[in-house]
Amino acid sequence: MNMNKMGKLFLSALSVVSFAACAVGSTDEAVVLGESQDALTGPNGFGFFGSDTLFPAITQAILAWDPTSPLTYYGTGSGNGEKCLRGQAVGTYCNGSKDQTIAPMSRDFNGACQTDPVTLQSEKSNVIALDAVALWANNSQTVSNLTSANVKAAFCGTDGSGSVAACTVLPWAGAELYRRDDVSGTTDVFKTLNSCTGLCANVKIVVDDLTAGPRLSTDAPGTSSLVPVPCAASDSATKCLGKIAANDVDVLAYAGLDAATAGAKKLTINSIPANDTTIRYLVNGLGAPYPYARRLFLNDGIGVRDIEEQGFRDWALVTNKLDFENILTSHGFIACTDPADPSHFALDCGAGKCP
16 A cells, blocks of 8 residues: 555544455546545544545645544545435445535536435535636647637547547647546536537546556556656646646646646637636636636535534634635635735635535
8 A cells, every 4th residue: 555645645543454446436437445444433434535636735724724633535536525425335435324524526516406304404515716627738738729629529529429430639649638537526527618428538537546546547456557657646636637748748638727737737728828817707707717617615415414524614614714715725726706805705705506
């Protein structure tokens, strides 16, 4: 087991013995979640799943809240966080029980907002910041702008179906395409904003493996052809995608803003850059937003909330909102309103789908 990865994941002296692969979300991916869940102790467990994009920021925020807390953030994808909130299996965990009641997510809830028929407690979307699905390329790549039609054709095919017949157009000759996996909220947002129903099979998929670190979906679980070069075992899948682009002039990858790394650049889309101003247009309506701008969330589920979950949630969303926002912006995410504006207050992001 790679202890560099575990050192970032486990915020206490809790012991985790071994991990094994279990299929999640689709047949072309697996996320290593664990045979042993020794770290998941207490009424609802001290471990919780959610957005890989938010992994470094949430990890830091938990440490800022209480460095002695056993609360453990696994990341692995917004889809896994949502499943656990709703009592749907993620491997052998969360199977039929709501084992976590908060989930960092890089998209809002899928489907209808759920309400407990007995307690009448409802899911709640808590928007915490803004982000974007950026198209990352090597700094030496001569292409600097793509149209949204170019992006759709490259990753989803000209008709958005992901069929072999439609997936014939590359953004430049010799381009090598990479993406997040299907449990990723980033992939959900990317497909929605590009009106895609499928993704091209020639696009390489990077998944988060809790043993090996980021790996290709074609690597055996627990091993990674991406580690130690160009990625580190402690990297999130998002950060690894940025490093893959920085390492190869032909690579084009989609990932969140936290993929930023030396040697990689964000392409403009429809000649619109992904910056604070154009991404804030998503919420303030003052101009044409970057086409792949999105909101980030720390969502509430329903069920009995563990005392550790409650403590962290209240710190982030109630008592220490500015501290939480400052951590998010230090990782490249964008405050919903300009912090330099005298009228700014932290997490002023408006309501999500489930109010």
